[in-house]
Amino acid sequence: MESPRSKPRPRKPPPQNPIEAAVRSWYFSSVSSPQPRLDELVAQAPKRWTVYEPMVLLPAGSFGAPAWRRLLSSGSLGERADGLWIQILAEISKRTGGTATTLTHLAVNEGIPAALHRSAAEERDRGGENEINDGRALDDNILRNPTGLRILHGDFGPASSSSSSSSSSSSSSDATPGPDDDDLERALWVSTRQNGIFQTWAPRWTMFSRGNIKEKARLLDFHGSNRTATATLENDDAWAVDLYAGIGYFTFSYAKLGMRVMCWELNPWSVEGLRRGARGNGWSVRVVKEENELALPMRELVSGGERIIVFLEDNKHAARRIEELSSPNILHVNCGLLPTSEASWKDAWDMAVRSESDETWLHLHENVGAADIDGRAKEIEQYFLDLAHEKSSQRTAHVDHTELVKTFAPGVWHCVFDLHTTRSSSIT
Structure with a gap:
């Protein structure tokens, strides 16, 4: 007779993806109609994310699939979408070892504008038609502003700089009017460490390349x-x-x-x-x-x-x-x-x-x-x-x-x- 000790222990199921867990929890509390089906929503939800405290950044296209677009634009249910974003932040906070209030902001990174994906050879062939000043920036987005950031939840600070229409204090004719102290104070600043080096930026105004x-x-x-x-x-x-x-x-x-x-x-x-x-x-x-x-x-x-x-x-x-x-x-x-x-x-x-x-x-x-x-x-x-x-x-x-x-x-x-x-x- 085989000893009970010799029986292999059943493997623990892998932990549920926190975004999937959030979607399921929100669905059962908010969606009364069977359409769309839960499994369809889960299949079209993002599976990955990046944490830049206190922000969670989702990959391009997140919650942009047809089923999600229909659901989030449908009357009162669309108004309840903020509950989903809050639930996602709470679930990811648990996964990262923090509390449900550690991560407070959620956004989608819709990626670098298509113009920036041109190869160097293509730029040379174009003859610098979009050159700015003396050609040091070969794209219209000379400041590399994060034009693809889609904010889902949280206050990311002012959408425009208070001093954007004022003259710059710089003597250089190519200077760019900058934020005033109030803009800097009100903006969301996120951070990360890479190779033991601390870095911080305002995601509404500055790109960050993890790669x-x-x-x-x-x-x-x-x-x-x-x-x-x-x-x-x-x-x-x-x-x-x-x-x-x-x-x-x-x-x-x-x-x-x-x-x-x-x-x-x-x-x-x-x-x-x-x-x-x-x-x-x-x-x-x-x-x-x-x-x-x-x-x-x-x-x-x-x-x-x-x-x-x-x-x-x-x-x-x-x-x-x-x-x-x-x-x-x-x-x-x-x-x-x-x-x-x-x-x-x-x-x-x-x-x-x-x-x-x-x-x-x-x-x-x-x-x-x-x-x-x-x-x-x-x-x-x-x-x-x-x-x-x-x-x-x-x-x-x-x-x-x-x-x-x-x-x-x-x-x-x-x-x-x-x-x-x-x-x-x-x-x-």
């Missing part, structure tokens, strides 16, 4: 794992330059490595996120945005010793400002704009040439078709060799590595080309 985590981690280990990188970070005068800073995506990686960072960003909401994020990580930060500050000599602007100095202005001023510093020790220049950062490459090269460091790395971001990556690397290398020849520069350049960060669209990769520039007595 950049791999590239951030690579930069953090750059001087440890890259055999070609001979420059050390022991000197406290080492600088990095970030020409498209955003909320500090890559700026913070350089800061964590111990470098000081000069960075440029046009979106005032992103600059505020960067400022808050820097403080949250314990780094000193100076924001240069007022007319009287922008007119100060660079020596004075960097003399305070802050880890991060961010300029709220177009990065077309960056090369000129860095030229004022004579020979700064610049180890990295990050050009992180998609679909291509090509318009800033000449300025990035000028910064490398001016650097007192024997080597400077340029990190050049582009969207490239999978079949064109090797060819694009050769084109980039030749572009910089030609620059060196034209200016009789005592530097040479080589694309040392191409990092495939993530797929951006079918057949298109977000690539980072690591251009290694070194002093050389002869340019070939």
